[in-house]
Amino acid sequence: MKQTRRTLLAGMLLSVFALAGCGQKAEKAAEAPASAPAASASAKVPEYTVGTDASYAPFEFQNDQKQIVGFDIDVLTAAAAKGGFKVKFVNTPWEGIFAGLQQGDRDILASAITITEERKQSMDFSDPYFEARQLIAVAKGVTGVKTFQDLKNKKVAVQTGTTGDEVVQKLLGKTSPNIKRFENMPLALKELQTGGVDAAVGDNGVVINYVKNNPQDGITSVEDTASFAPEFYGFPIRKGNKEVQTKVNAGLAAIKADGTYDQIFKKYFGTK
Ligand code: ARG
Numbered sequence: 001m002k003q004t005r006r007t008l009l010a011g012m013l014l015s016v017f018a019l020a021g022c023g024q025k026a027e028k029a030a031e032a033p034a035s036a037p038a039a040s041a042s043a044k045v046p047e048y049t050v051g052t053d054a055s056y057a058p059f060e061f062q063n064d065q066k067q068i069v070g071f072d073i074d075v076l077t078a079a080a081a082k083g084g085f086k087v088k089f090v091n092t093p094w095e096g097i098f099a100g101l102q103q104g105d106r107d108i109l110a111s112a113i114t115i116t117e118e119r120k121q122s123m124d125f126s127d128p129y130f131e132a133r134q135l136i137a138v139a140k141g142v143t144g145v146k147t148f149q150d151l152k153n154k155k156v157a158v159q160t161g162t163t164g165d166e167v168v169q170k171l172l173g174k175t176s177p178n179i180k181r182f183e184n185m186p187l188a189l190k191e192l193q194t195g196g197v198d199a200a201v202g203d204n205g206v207v208i209n210y211v212k213n214n215p216q217d218g219i220t221s222v223e224d225t226a227s228f229a230p231e232f233y234g235f236p237i238r239k240g241n242k243e244v245q246t247k248v249n250a251g252l253a254a255i256k257a258d259g260t261y262d263q264i265f266k267k268y269f270g271t272k
Contacts, residue, residue, distance in 0.1 A: 046085050048244060050076065051092035051106035055184040058209050058268045059112040062091070071205075071268040072110040075129055076235060076248075078260045083251025085244075094159065095183055098123065101236055107244055112203060114163045114231040124241065125234035126248040129261075134164055134228040135204035137189065137211065140218030142198045148227035154198040155180060157188040163231055164201040185210075193217045203231075205269075 052060045052068060060070040068089045080087045089110070092100055100106045101123060114132070115125045138145045145151065151171060158165040160181040172178050180197050182188040189210050192200045200207070204223075211219050237245045255261045265271075 048107035050087050050089045050108045050110050051097050051100050052089050052110045053094040054091045055186050056112055074264045076110045078255045079251030082254035083247040085247045109236040112233050115234040123236045124239050127252055128232035128234050130233040132203050132231045134167055134201055135207040136222040137200045137207045138220050139192050139198055145222055148224040157191045157197040157200040159185045159188055168201050
């Protein structure tokens with residue numbers, strides 16, 4: 001018994017020396033995650049296809065050069081560098097974004113997506129990376145909107161199938177003709193700007209960003225923290241895809257720990 005152990009130990013030591021001895025390769029091995037066996041050190045870093053509805057500034061949008069940029073893009077890119085994977089962002093319409101994940105066309109979604117119990121039935125999520133809340137945007141000249149309840153008899157625009165759509169359905173009724181649904185948030189906000197609706201309900205970050213950048217529209221925002229619960233964004237991952245989930249979470253934890261996340265937050269939102 002003792003004999004065998006000693007032989008084993010000697011063997012292990014030998015292979016450690018052998019590794020250390022082969023210059024280049026040993027350096028590569030050191031770059032691999034500590035837990036990965038040496039044999040996989042030369043294996044390629046996996047590249048994941050990420051679906052993003054890039055019409056949702058400041059979380060994901062296209063800049064003047066048509067590049068996909070934004071808070072979510074920076075967070076996931078930084079997490080990838082730490083988590084040992086690569087990301088390829090593909091602009092993907094919101095409608096069908098979840099189907100694309102399920103069918104395997106996308107490995108991850110980065111789209112300011114709220115983690116909900118209902119969505120958790122059909123997909124897994126990374127750990128949360130951002131806290132949000134619904135916010136009301138009110139059209140120029142519309143008065144008397146102080147709380148969410150005040151939208152009861154108003155025309156309200158939402159992005160189809162979002163958490164904003166859900167809350168408005170609860171207030172106005174699922175089939176209410178006063179809910180105007182749009183494929184993306186810019187279309188919903190356009191309707192607000194042209195006076196087709198009295199208000200729009202959407203994620204606070206996006207509404208605030210729009211109001212700030214379009215002062216000529218005269219749109220105002222109304223908070224109602226009593227009516228809207230906090231929401232947490234996560235990156236959806238195909239159900240049961242532990243490999244991707246583990247890597248994304250490891251990357252997220254690393255960028256939260258080393259200050260990268262705070263830097264990105266500051267870049268987009270100015271504060272901590
Ligand atoms: N957070 C909301 C939700 O999950 C809205 C997300 C919309 N994102 C987008 N990129 N259009 O339903």
